[in-house]
Amino acid sequence: MTGSLITKKKIAKVFKKLVAEIGFEKVTIAKIMKESNMRRQTFYDYFQDKYDLADWIFRQEAIEKIEDNLAYEGWQFIVENLFVYFEENQVFYRRILTFEGQNSFQEYYTQHLKVLIHQVLVVKKQTDEGLEEGDRLFLEEFYANAFVSLTTKWIIDGCKIDSHRFAEQMKIAFLMGFEERQ
Known part of the structure; x- marks a missing residue:
């Protein structure tokens, strides 16, 4: 598994957890990346926004x-x-x-x-x-x-x-x- 796929999956896992806990509308990129212990910019290296991330998870x-x-x-x-x-x-x-x-x-x-x-x-x-x-x-x-x-x-x-x-x-x-x- 490539590093980029591992990173995407880690971001996705945290996103799913946060959505389940606080709801989609309250999840922000900052919250996802803080919980993931990664730089905010890392998110944008892989996804445009949280809608793009939700689509990626589904795909x-x-x-x-x-x-x-x-x-x-x-x-x-x-x-x-x-x-x-x-x-x-x-x-x-x-x-x-x-x-x-x-x-x-x-x-x-x-x-x-x-x-x-x-x-x-x-x-x-x-x-x-x-x-x-x-x-x-x-x-x-x-x-x-x-x-x-x-x-x-x-x-x-x-x-x-x-x-x-x-x-x-x-x-x-x-x-x-x-x-x-x-």
């Missing part, structure tokens, strides 16, 4: 659950791992999601879910020749936005349903949408 941690596993894991396994990750980090994401300011969590999540859904639809297309490009794009958009909306609600509500059960419900909803058209 680094959550997205690897999707894209790094696409080549060798089934989508059902990926969905379950993603919800386990969100449940483990629910306080951080709840604080990020309830902040009223700039927030790109949903945008990143939607983007990367489309990749996962595309994989499922490409496999489905091999067994269902009737799925046209426009229909596939619509389904990618529809399911990605539905997943993001339900995930956001689940996290904000405190992950009351166990992550494994929630993943199972999402998989069922997804599969029902792809049953043979009559």
Whole structure:
């Protein structure tokens, strides 16, 4: 692991801790770097602002659950791992999601879910020749936005349903949408 990745992860760990303790809006670069025992300028060597850091955390941690596993894991396994990750980090994401300011969590999540859904639809297309490009794009958009909306609600509500059960419900909803058209 390179020094820059170690530094980024250290900054991210402190940021997540502070967000969980005091909330996203009260976290400042100065607080992050003081807690990290690093110079303030070090932060700016890696990130533009705390929004950029929040985006990096999501890409680094959550997205690897999707894209790094696409080549060798089934989508059902990926969905379950993603919800386990969100449940483990629910306080951080709840604080990020309830902040009223700039927030790109949903945008990143939607983007990367489309990749996962595309994989499922490409496999489905091999067994269902009737799925046209426009229909596939619509389904990618529809399911990605539905997943993001339900995930956001689940996290904000405190992950009351166990992550494994929630993943199972999402998989069922997804599969029902792809049953043979009559």
